[in-house]
Amino acid sequence: MPDPAVLVLAVKPQVAPAVLATVRSLVKPGTVVVSIMAGRTLGFLQEALPRGSAVVRTIPNTPAAIGHGITVAVPNAAATAAQREIAAALLGAVGPVEWIEDEELMDAATAVSGSGPAYVFLLAETLAKAGIAAGLPAPLADRLARATVAGAGALIAQSGIEPSTLRENVTSPAGTTAAALGVLMDPTTGFAPLLEKAVVAATRRSKELAN
Structure with a gap:
């Protein structure tokens, strides 16, 4: 050999x-x-x-x-x-x-990109469940969530536009997206502090595995 x-x-x-x-x-x-x-x-x-x-x-x-x-x-x-x-x-x-x-x-790279797909999969999963709770049939909610997450990811990858700008482009003042983002962007209970905690937890676990 x-x-x-x-x-x-x-x-x-x-x-x-x-x-x-x-x-x-x-x-x-x-x-x-x-x-x-x-x-x-x-x-x-x-x-x-x-x-x-x-x-x-x-x-x-x-x-x-x-x-x-x-x-x-x-x-x-x-x-x-x-x-x-x-x-x-x-x-x-x-x-x-x-x-x-x-x-x-x-360790931080592991938390962001290595574990990151699971965060996106959870987003698709919970978005579909939220759609069902809002009255959508389950199969339709699942298709909409999958296509929305996949399409948004492709737009980030192919457009070269900053994610924050893409978010702003789809957010009309006093519109439906603005209402949702008011919840998701709450500085205490919103998406940003929650995701930061998740990345910190994954980084810490990566360090623990190394030791």
Whole structure:
């Protein structure tokens, strides 16, 4: 078997020690190890792998399944430019790659983009339930919520317009959207403080996994 150019670690962080002990012998001097495990640091990986191993720690997200993901990546000092290019080509097959040099940013990145799709799925779920509560038939409420969330996301991605401007563009003074945003943008109970708490909680959990 030829020496692998890339070894991808795509397992739950809880089983990482056992898996790394099994695959350690596969890592050769020219191999770059790409990890997509949440919370497992470069230091942890370097200790478990042969001395001097090239490692790239990443956090992708689930829209990668349809080629619309985004991945945050941080290399260790042993990873060469060529090995970074190999990792970028692999990760870039499912969406853009954001390279960072400060590993401390990975916990917040995990909270925003790694866990972020779940927040959007929850938005679609709760929007449909709110529509049902307002009197819509369940199938119609579900279709409207799915299409609205998907369409709004596509508009953000394709227009290049700031999300705040897009929000303002659809908000007529004293209109229905303004009435809803008055609730969602309440500085104490609204969406912003709630989402900030959620991101803080996810960031904290990522740090806990690392320790």
